[in-house]
Amino acid sequence: MFFLEAYAVPGQAAFAGMAAVLGLLVGSFLNVVIHRLPIMMLRDSANFVALERGEALPHTGRYDLWLPHSACPHCQTPLPAHHKVPLLSWLLLGGRCAQCKAPIGWRYPAVEVLTAALFALVAWRFGAGLTGLAVMSCTALLVALAFIDAETMLLPDDLTLPLLWLGLLVNINHRIAPLHDAVLGAMAGYGVLWLIFWIFKLITGKDGLGYGDFKLMAALGAWLGWQALPLVLLLASAMGAVLGLTMLLAGRHQRGQAIPFGPSLAIAGLLALLLGTHWLSLGIYDY
Template identity: 55%
Template sequence: MLYSQYAWLYFFLLGLFSLLVGSFLNVLIHRLPIMLERSWRQEYQDYFAEGDNPPAQTEPYNLFLPRSACPHCGHQITALENIPLLSWLFLKGRCSSCQHPISARYPLVELLCALASVTVAFYYPPGWALAGALLLTWILLALTFIDFDKLLLPDQLTLPLLWVGLLLNLSHQFVPLADAVIGAIAGYMVLWSIYWAFKLLTGKEGMGYGDFKLLAALGAWLGWQSLPLILILSSCVGAILGITLVVMRRHQQSKPMPFGPYLAIAGWIALLWGEQLTNWYLGLLS
C-alpha cells in the first residue's frame, strides 16, 4: 500500500533506514578485521601456551562492545554524535572533545549505502527479491572498503553471501537454482585457474582466495551467465580506478591493488543492469 500510493514516502523511509545500515557498516568495516586479527592471535596463543598457564584474558571486542570512541582522545561517542550523516556535518568533521578531524569516509559510506539502496528499490518491488538485493548491496559495500583497507575479503562475509544466494534462488528469486549452482562453481574455478596459471608462470600470487569466494558468491546470486560480464566490468572498473588513484598519488605503484572492490562494484552493476548491458554488447557484435 505504501509503495503504490506514497512512493516518495516509501523511498524516503528506505533511505533513512539505509543511512542507519550504513552507520552499522562503518562499524563492521572497522571492527571485523580487528576482531579477526585478535581471534587469530588468541588461537595462536592458545595453541602454543606453555604449561598450565592460561593465556591472558582481554576485554570484549565485537561489533557492539566497547562503545564507539574517538581513537585519539578516547571520548565516547554520544547518541547525538552518532546520527548518520547529520552528526558529522553538525560537528564539522571534528571530534567534539579534542577537535581532531573525523574521516569523511564515515558519512561517505552512509551516503553511498542510502543512494545504492534507493537505486535498488527502483528496480525491485517490495518482496524477497528486494530484500535479497539490498542485503547483497550492503555486504558488497562492506567488502569493498574492507578489501581497500586490509587486502582482505573475510570468509565471515563471503561464504554466508554464497549460501544466501543459493537459498534465495531455490525459489528463482534471481535465476534458476541450476544456474546459481553452476555460477557458484564456475565463479570459484575461473579465478582459481587464473591464480594458479599466473603463479606457475611468474612465481607470484596475483590475487587472494577471497576473490575466488566473492566471484563464487556473485555466481550463486546472479547465475553463471553473469560471470563474463562481471569479469569484464571488474577489469574496466579496476583500470579506471587504478589509474585515477595513481594520478591522484593516493596509491603507490609498488603497493598491491585489491581486486575484490572491483568485483563487488561489477557485481552490483550486473545485479541492476546486467541483462541490458549483455544485450547491448551482443548487439555490437552482431
C-alpha cells in the same frame, strides 16, 4: 490504467525514500563492521597462535561489533547517542570530534550516503517484496566487503560466505536467476578465479589474487547465475586496471604493489544486480 500508473510512481518514490533512510541506518552499522571486523580477525589470529604455542592470550577483553561502545579513536571519549545519528551528527559536528576536535574520517559519511543511495535504487528497481529486501542485504554486504578490502586487503569469510548462501537461497524460487544457474555460477565464479590465480602464479611466481576474491566471485555467481560472470569479470578487471593506473599516476601506488580487487568485483556485481540482463545484453533472464 493512467490512474494506476500515476498512483504507482508516488508510492514507489515514497518507498525508495524510506529505503534511503533505512540505508543511512544500515550504513552507520556498516561503518562499525568495516572498522571492527578486521581487528576482530587479527585478535582471533593472535590468540590462536598464542594458544598453539602455550603462551598467554594477548587479547582477553571483549571486542566485537557491539562492545566496547563507540568512542573517538583519538581521545577515546565515548560517543553519546546524539553524536551517532547517521550523517546528521557528522554534519553538525563539522566532521570533528566534539571533545578533542580531531577530524572524523570521510569514510563514515561516505558509507552512510552510499548505502542510502543504493538502498533507494534497489527499492525503486525491485519494490517492497522479499526480492528487494534480499538485494538490500546483498548490497550491504558488498559495501562492507568493498571498503574492508580497500583498507585492509581482506575479504572476511564472515561476510563472503553468508553472501554466497543467501544468493543460493534467494534463487530457490528464481528471484534473480534459476537455481541451477546460480549453483553453476557459484562453482564457476570460484573456479575461474582459482584457475587464473594458479596460471598467474606459475608464470610469475607471485600471487595475483587472494582466496577471498574467489569466494566473492562465487557469491556473485550464486546471485546472478553463471551467464553473468564473464561480463562481471571483464568490467571488474577494467575498473581494477583504471584504478591501478590512476593510483600509479597520482603517486599513491608503487609499481608491483598489490591492488585490492574486491571493490571492483563488488561494483561490477552491484551494476549487474541493479541493471539486470538489459545491461548484460545476454537475453537469458528477464528480472
